[in-house]
Amino acid sequence: MDPKEIVRRGYDALSVRYDEAYGGESKYGPWIDRLLERLDDGSRVLDIGCGSGLPLARDLAAAGHAVTGVDLSEVQIRRARELVPEAEFVHADAASLAFPAESFDAVVSFYALIHLPQDEQQELLRKVARWLRPGGWFVCTTGSQGWTGVDGDWLDSGVSMWWSHADADTNRAWITGSGLVVEEQEFVPEGAGGHTLFWARRPF
Template sequence: MDSDDERDLVRRGYDALSYHYRADDADDGHYAPWLAELRRRLPIPAAVLDLGCGCGVPVARFLTGVGHHVTGVDISDVQIERARRLVPDGTFLRADATRLDLPPTSFDAVVCLYALIHMPLADQPRLINRIASWLRPGGWLLTTVGHDAWTGTEENWLDGPAAMWWTHADVSTYRSWLSQAGLTITFEGFVPEGTGGHALFWARRPPS
């Protein structure tokens, strides 16, 4: 499977499984403390980029609700259509995050939760470098990434009608990529899921 096939599998998967993954009225769930902490760190209003925004719930919904300007990006047409309906105050783009062209120092924060791990592995460090360039001095990256290296596909994901694909490096590699991009890691945690889990990072572009 080449990288375009992988991207297409993810796109088709979320088109088919959008409602299986998250309902319109879903609560903030385990995102809640992360979003509360992000709110505490941001100026008001802040410009926030939500990469892999899904249907806009809960990240974009929460942030626009407390006065921030959110640009959401997702590869799935269905997810973006839902986000535009569910979060009318946000701006949403149907795009491949790894191919985005955005102006430098445009955002006070970038949020990328459970999304980087759906992107081809070779693209991930390049995207982290671009995220660092999109952040304003002092801006924050909140991201979840792989904890252990793994690549695989799951058929009938979430008991739905489509497959899903992931690929990720191990946590030490992500730590290295964040540092090489010029970001300062201020917190690293583990988010359990099933028999494994993900790494959670807060990283900051140093203030000028």
């Protein structure tokens, strides 16, 4: 099966369970607070892999920012539109997105790039750099160690999920190679492994 179809079916089946299992409210809270401190009033923000819209799109919209969320899962998008009616949500493959240059003050992607093939991850990063206004922020989580594969029993549900991780150094090279400057990098532990959180910026 096409890896993206595995991802789509997985999130369609486990949208609510994913929110419950990964505690986005507590995990993303400090990251959202840091982003809000760096945004001007009324900023335009793109959320790639927005999921159900909680908590990122909700919190940014509540703070007065114009949020556009994109997700491959129709169920996730339906829930996001119900839960965060103030934001705009698009059901689409992130790799197919097209926006005018300098459309956004910030682009955020938490745990979504890792669901794309690695060549598409690199192309999407180049697009992000073009979509950001000078000085705009890109905040993302990526892999920490290289690995590509399927979990056939994701969240102990019998549902499959697919990922493709590059290691942290490779991800950093891809981000800087797109024309962005990495301002901060930190390891985010999870179970026996973890992910990498990057804060990057388009130069003025």
